[in-house]
Amino acid sequence: MDLTLKLNARFQPKHRHELEDVLQEILEKEQLGEVTGGGTAQNSDGEIIYCDIEIHLTSDKQDSIKWLSGLLNSMGIPKGSVLQGIQPEIEVGTLEGLAYYSNGSDLPEEVYKTCDINYVIEQMELAMEEIGRMYSYWEGPAHTALYFYGSSFVEMKKRIEPFIAAYPLCKKSRIEQIA
Numbered sequence: 508m509d510l511t512l513k514l515n516a517r518f519q520p521k522h523r524h525e526l527e528d529v530l531q532e533i534l535e536k537e538q539l540g541e542v543t544g545g546g547t548a549q550n551s552d553g554e555i556i557y558c559d560i561e562i563h564l565t566s567d568k569q570d571s572i573k574w575l576s577g578l579l580n581s582m583g584i585p586k587g588s589v590l591q592g593i594q595p596e597i598e599v600g601t602l603e604g605l606a607y608y609s610n611g612s613d614l615p616e617e618v619y620k621t622c623d624i625n626y627v628i629e630q631m632e633l634a635m636e637e638i639g640r641m642y643s644y645w646e647g648p649a650h651t652a653l654y655f656y657g658s659s660f661v662e663m664k665k666r667i668e669p670f671i672a673a674y675p676l677c678k679k680s681r682i683e684q685i686a
Contacts (some may be wrong), residue, residue, distance in 0.1 A: 515587035604686030
């Protein structure tokens with residue numbers, strides 16, 4: 508049985524491959540199937556909007572599908588993801604997503620020279636400790652997007668707001684819920 512896991516995740520291909528590798532390892536160990544491919548969908552400016560992973564299960568029994576959906580939920584994938592290729596499709600995912608967009612063009616030049624996006628990532632991950640972490644990013648022409656997934660969008664946002672308010676590189680940024 509061939510299925511597609513449509514991930515409500517903004518993962519660059521290299522980050523999607525990390526998930527594919529873990530999934531492949533488990534499927535092989537359990538002798539239940541294999542990962543056969545994957546892809547990434549982008550909008551017109553190049554930002555990733557979702558990705559997918561193609562899965563071949565060696566059995567088309569409901570138990571195998573139920574096992575796979577349970578595995579996916581235990582692995583921690585974003586809410587709004589869907590297991591396709593069966594009817595009805597099965598919604599999977601337990602994590603909420605937060606996209607942070609750093610303004611890359613409208614701040615004083617001195618801010619870009621003296622501040623570091625890696626420091627932003629470090630501080631946000633410290634603030635989100637135990638409830639969320641960064642999974643991927645995207646560098647666009649006017650913004651750099653950082654994609655965090657965790658147990659609660661509201662709590663992740665609440666925890667990073669003091670840092671965002673204080674750090675110069677975070678001025679004119681925006682946050683969106685993505686899962």
